[in-house]
Amino acid sequence: MPISLDTPRMESKFSFSDIPAHRQKSEMLAGAIAPITTPEMFKNPRCFQKPAAKSFEHRLNLEARSRGAATLKAAGAELNGDVISLGTGRPSPEYFPFLKMSMEFPSGPEFLENSKHRSSKEIGKYDIQDKKSAFDLAVSLNYGYSAGSEQLIRFLTEHVDVVHNPPYSDWQCSLTAGTTSAIDCVFRTFCERGDFIITEEYTYSATLEAARPLGVRTVGVPMDDHGLSASKLEGLLSGWDSPERGARKPFLLYLIPTGQNPTGVTQSLDRRREIYAVAERHDLYIIEDDPYYFLRLGYSKHTSATNGNEQTCPATEAVDSFLRELVPSFLSLDVSGRVLRLDSTSKILAPGLRCSWMTGSAEIISRFLFLHDATVVCPSGLSQLAVHTLLDEVWGHEGLIKWLIHLQSEYTERLNVMLQSCEKHLPRDICSWQTPKAGMFHWIKIDWRAHPMATSALKPEFERMLDIEDRVYCKGLRMGVMCCKGSTFRAGGAQDCDMFFRVTFASASLPQITEAIARFGKAICEEFNKAN
């Protein structure tokens, strides 16, 4: 297809309303067991006018370079309709002891759990064959294709096209068996033992702990209110001294750009552009781990309702404005194909699904599929079926966005309760915080130097901080509240010596949040010998 670079970028934008017509024009789903799916046909055709991604093959590690397609699966791909396969040992679906499944889902715009206003859907074993549905138990319960079922890939490709509109042509989506698994796959694809990867100075502890046993070290870059500092990133890379560090210059940049875990910071668009420019200059590969992308805070319908002036936007307008107000992702800025974006269903649908998705260049995605073949194969077929039924057949694209609008309002209310409780119960002279704009986490800084033991010990400063952090943590537990120590999240080489606690407003009920923060305030005051 001809590449016309002077086509204005916005012209290639797809909207949810374009999708039904596009589905009608494009090829039918194969409806077969584990078909090798080329997601190209699900994309906005104007996408092919964009330039192709650059190659990042030089960034693959030995393990990834040694990996190819699974022989038996590759042989299966040679089959055409007339060939009878006596090849792979796939059981016949008649031996799957699951005959029918039905599910009930909440309906918008209220999405109330106890409302009678709910949608249900019944799924039979042979609905595809019987032309009743695009997906069924016979296919979802058999072995699956390593990128996931064509049915779900279609939905997610359309979703990514509309929401992120990646600026290169050959991007692809693949399912993952959850983002934790995807991050492990990242290490197994790019990193050698001894390598450094770059992260925010404080980052998700499970990522740090997944890297360590693989011999992958982290180097944290300081953050400010707009997220990871692009100039400090530039400084780290320009000044990298391989002999001194005992490692090659790092090229993998792991970021949590929205509602960062643990700090709650959301990178501004300008900051994202600056970081991407550094990545272009130093040929970095970016892992955009973005589970909180849609959980923006500060948009409460409840707040307006209290003010007596709640407004119900026309639904489509609400969807459009929600999408417009999202900070553009790194994927949407990625002219070179150097971003692997990890989306998660855990925070917007349910963690137990273990069925999330990633988006990147076809070259890199293909390496992950080889790895899937030898490890997780693909997410559970029942999870895929449940997610597809809900998103594609019941809610549709706009319905998902309306659900996200609902979540954003719920989490905003939770945050507000937590902030009010913090204002009331935490000693403001030693506790400080920023209001998070997205996510599930509130990050509280405590001035540990005000603690009676801050100067008394003979230990180095950092160890004194850790001692006091542990005292506050244990005192909290005794008072009946568990908060996470900030030190759990420190990447390698973190410079500061401040003390933080991460608290989440995602799990506990509203009264519990209030009570828990009150207990935490009491614990801090007792530790710091302050009146409460």
Add this chain to the structure above:
Amino acid sequence: MPISLDTPRMESKFSFSDIPAHRQKSEMLAGAIAPITTPEMFKNPRCFQKPAAKSFEHRLNLEARSRGAATLKAAGAELNGDVISLGTGRPSPEYFPFLKMSMEFPSGPEFLENSKHRSSKEIGKYDIQDKKSAFDLAVSLNYGYSAGSEQLIRFLTEHVDVVHNPPYSDWQCSLTAGTTSAIDCVFRTFCERGDFIITEEYTYSATLEAARPLGVRTVGVPMDDHGLSASKLEGLLSGWDSPERGARKPFLLYLIPTGQNPTGVTQSLDRRREIYAVAERHDLYIIEDDPYYFLRLGYSKHTSATNGNEQTCPATEAVDSFLRELVPSFLSLDVSGRVLRLDSTSKILAPGLRCSWMTGSAEIISRFLFLHDATVVCPSGLSQLAVHTLLDEVWGHEGLIKWLIHLQSEYTERLNVMLQSCEKHLPRDICSWQTPKAGMFHWIKIDWRAHPMATSALKPEFERMLDIEDRVYCKGLRMGVMCCKGSTFRAGGAQDCDMFFRVTFASASLPQITEAIARFGKAICEEFNKAN
């Protein structure tokens, strides 16, 4: 607890009928989100009179030795009922958009797909809280414990206790995200780059392909009609020359003991004992990959029906005799705790579940759980819920065995059709086979030296065989049948130069099986210039 080694082993045997009383006596399930489950309480209490497993810590690789528990999860374990957690970012179940699920399952003894005789079960979101059920959507859809849900671990622990009765005390079951994932976890726990592992001379190609990119090499041990040769295994180990091989002496033995893939061979009990004795002598660690354990062949109810004298055994008697006739597993012979047994739901329930289980010593299982925390976390909650509902709540332990009896009769019929077609269509002077006693595979040897091109080429013998194998394979495809080349399954160092094809009777319909073998016969005859 006192260890009384002279207690006759049979006394400690548990039977399905003991389970209801034991469940009543033992502690209640926690009914919480991701509780850390100690499966001890689900076991036959007499189990604790057995000796403990030996330690195999000296067999762990650097990665496994560097791994510990995930910090946030470990912190969660410190919680008691009065502490409010603001710790891990687990969404509240009110935000899971799944309100209700119901499923329909076939009922025994016929288990017919189209029968009205079926069982159904409805699962609500808060059934545990509402005291309606042991498992629900709120718990299964949240983050899970790395060994799987307590509900399913209970069922599987009981199942393993009755079926395998491991002869040491501290064995444990954990779920896996499918056996492919479990095998990857095995390599990541025991093997260093450059190591050799021991396998059967022909083995599952996906295992070979999973090992290769990790730099793990395989050395195949020849087989006879009773499986891997114990004396050749002894010879390989006694004669291992590390400098010559450029690798330490191998200690990991990967076996598919029942209905072996690809050869269809089932190891006799005597052979298993001989192999285990070699393992004891050389301190091997055994991976018992046994997905076909329950798919025994040669027990067709249809055959008897044709003879007009079908007998319906009383159900419990049928269950007892089925269990009695299973060849004992390596797990059931494992006095030292040197076996990790991998069971699969893929061949007995459905591959799309990606939810299987493994059994081994507590020490080794704990290492796998650390790895799960950093990778797959645990299988899909919906898969766990579906499997638990079917096995525990609908069928029960005996119901599962009745389903397996049904499957064994179905697969026997499929095998019989294939064997009849082979007798009829394959040229017996160059094609030979054994009748498989278990599994899904039929292994056909073809005397390639009878091929017109067998002697003509200037190539080495092995390459000539491969050329002819490829000609037969391609001719088959052109004739409309796909069979798997035997060479795909050759482990490293395989000595023989024979030609095989693996065909499965699991997937195609009965008429297709007949037609496919007829086509394959025609392809062979054309290639070998024989009348068909």
